[in-house]
Amino acid sequence: MAAEADSMIxxxxxxADELDGWLSEHEVVRRPGLRLEVLHHGADISGPVPDAEQDTDLLKQIASRPSFLMVGTIEPRKGHLQTLxxxxxxxxxxxxAQLVIVGNEGWKPLPENERRxxxxxxxxxxxxxxRGKRLLWLTGIDDATLQQIxxxxxxLLSPxxxxxxxxxxxEAARxxxxxxxxxxxxFREVAGERAAYFGGMSGDDLARAIREWLAARAEGTHPQSVGMPWRTWQHNVLDLLTLVQPPASPTALSLAGTAAPASATASSTAQESTAVPAQPRAFDADAAAHASAGAAGSTSAGPTAAASAATSPTSASPMSAGAAGTTEAAA
Incomplete structure (x- = not known):
């Protein structure tokens, strides 16, 4: 894909840093001028935050003591063993303290010996x-219940x-x-200064971090997540269109001053009034680093884009999700 694509999103x-490093480490041939672009996921979590409810036994139990919430499928890389x-x-x-885990068992279709x-x-x-006391493992939770949790x-604990x-x-910041x-x-990229961070891979390391967080919370000095920025999927798509637009041809540039049809002008104006300005970040692929997320590419006679593609857990690639390739025809 790197040999064919004009850009990888x-x-x-x-x-992007990990992908570039992986390409370099494996001496993958790259198309001249290959760009690695960055486009954050959208998050359609707008609307009013619901009022907290504690009218069920589950919610009452969660609220009864400091509860640390983990959200996500049970997978090897998620840090569940260290957390336990x-x-x-x-x-x-x-x-x-209480540990609340919301997530289904992952990789179930795989043979047992491949589920690590x-x-x-x-x-x-x-x-x-x-379990059922200070450890809650909740599966099949719907969105409304997750909101209340x-x-x-x-x-939110994310190890x-x-x-x-x-x-x-x-989602938690919302x-x-x-x-x-x-x-x-x-996580530094997404949360910045609006999170507390910990290092180390042992249970002792995380236990120490939790103690420190609880002490900071008691003093009111723990970081607050309120105000964390995010983009909607609508903004994500608009930014994606900006990234994959082919360069204007000399003919198109020469006609730039020609009046557009009224309908086209209205459409353009409407789009400009609702769109958040695209802020894609690009850097030359020869200057940067390997993806913890997968790559997918496409080639056609016109501008195309492949959505982020996740590889299977047993894929030979070290990337599980997060990169897509685009290829554009020469003008």
Whole structure:
């Protein structure tokens, strides 16, 4: 794909950096002038935040003590084992915190021997002595219930070891839920100063970070997520169209002063009135770094774009989601 595409569109700068590094490491032939573009995911989470409800036993339980919420499919890279180790240590030390995990078991179609740590995670969650008490594993949760879980929780916990973007951070911020996340580039890119960060891979490392976060919360000094920026899918599409437009031909440039039909002018004006100005970030592929997210490409006689494509968990590529290729015909 890199040999054919004019540009590769990545869902974050972190993905673009990783993709460039992967291409360089594997000495992949690139088309001259190949560009790596950055286009953040959209998030259609506008509208009023619902009032918090605590009229169910589940929501009452979540709100009864500081609850750390994890949202996402059960997968090896999501940090569930480290999190369980951390909370077992906290509980043993008398810390009355709660762990709430919302997410279904992942990679179920794969043979057991290809599912890596998932069976062990599921076994620990299913048989844990604290399940139903201070450990809640919730599956099949609808959007309305998830909204109320966000509102009842104390903190979004994201210990994921690798992400292409990090949409749960934006969802949590919409509800004013503070963030405690692993210190990886994409989370810094998405959350900036509106999150607390932790490092280390052991349960002790995360337990220490949770203690520090709880202490900061008690003092009112923990980072607040309110005000985190995001883009809607409408803005995402408008920016994508800007990125894939072919260069204007000399003929088109010479006709630039010609009056456009009234209908076309009205359409253009309407679009300009509603669109957030596109802010794509591009850099020469020879200057940057490998994607934790997958790549997909397309070639045709005109400008085309491939949507972000996720590879299977067993793909030989180190990229799981996050890059798309575009190829344009010469004017």
């Amino acid at each position: 990545c869902i974050s700068q972190a993905v 180790d951390a909370f077992e240590k906290l509980w043993a030390d008398g810390v009355d 740590t998932i069976p062990r995670i599921v076994q620990r969650l299913s048989n844990h002595a604290e 966000y509102l009842a929780s104390a903190c 994921s070891e690798g992400e292409g973007f990090g949409l749960p951070l934006i 509800y004013g839920l503070p963030l405690l996340v692993r210190d990886i580039p994409v």
